[in-house]
Amino acid sequence: MTEKIQKTDDQWKAELSSEQFHICRKQGTERAFSGQFWDEHRPGTYFCTCCGQELFQADTKFDSGTGWPSFWQPAQGAALEKIGDHSHGMLRDEVRCSRCGAHLGHVFDDGPQPTGLRYCINSAALRFEPQQ
Numbered sequence: 001m002t003e004k005i006q007k008t009d010d011q012w013k014a015e016l017s018s019e020q021f022h023i024c025r026k027q028g029t030e031r032a033f034s035g036q037f038w039d040e041h042r043p044g045t046y047f048c049t050c051c052g053q054e055l056f057q058a059d060t061k062f063d064s065g066t067g068w069p070s071f072w073q074p075a076q077g078a079a080l081e082k083i084g085d086h087s088h089g090m091l092r093d094e095v096r097c098s099r100c101g102a103h104l105g106h107v108f109d110d111g112p113q114p115t116g117l118r119y120c121i122n123s124a125a126l127r128f129e130p131q132q
Contacts, residue, residue, distance in 0.1 A: 006101075007100075044131045046069075047127045051100035054079060056071045083095075108120060
């Protein structure tokens with residue numbers, strides 16, 4: 001297992017844009033259809049914008065119609081932590097990077113097969129490297 005990364009808010013603020021800090025460190029969200037990766041279709045790999053851990057492969061990305069990048073499976077199960085989220089009057093599961101604790105988005109059980117899951121992720125929480 002990779003060692004956990006822990007930094008102060010001031011350290012994260014120095015490394016991240018204000019949008020990335022708000023989303024990843026303060027559990028914010030971007031508006032639907034506003035993030036840079038919701039309509040990305042190239043093959044490649046998605047990494048945590050905070051710590052660089054590999055999170056998703058592009059071949060598990062699908063168009064959910066929600067306006068956020070959606071994936072049916074993480075690159076490796078241990079890359080994500082799932083935490084109950086009862087905010088905004090809803091019951092849902094938040095997903096965070098297991099290495100640095102960055103808020104990524106939420107996971108729902110209305111995705112495509114083979115998993116039936118929809119990892120609905122904020123673009124600001126991701127760094128994309130296209131396949132060469």
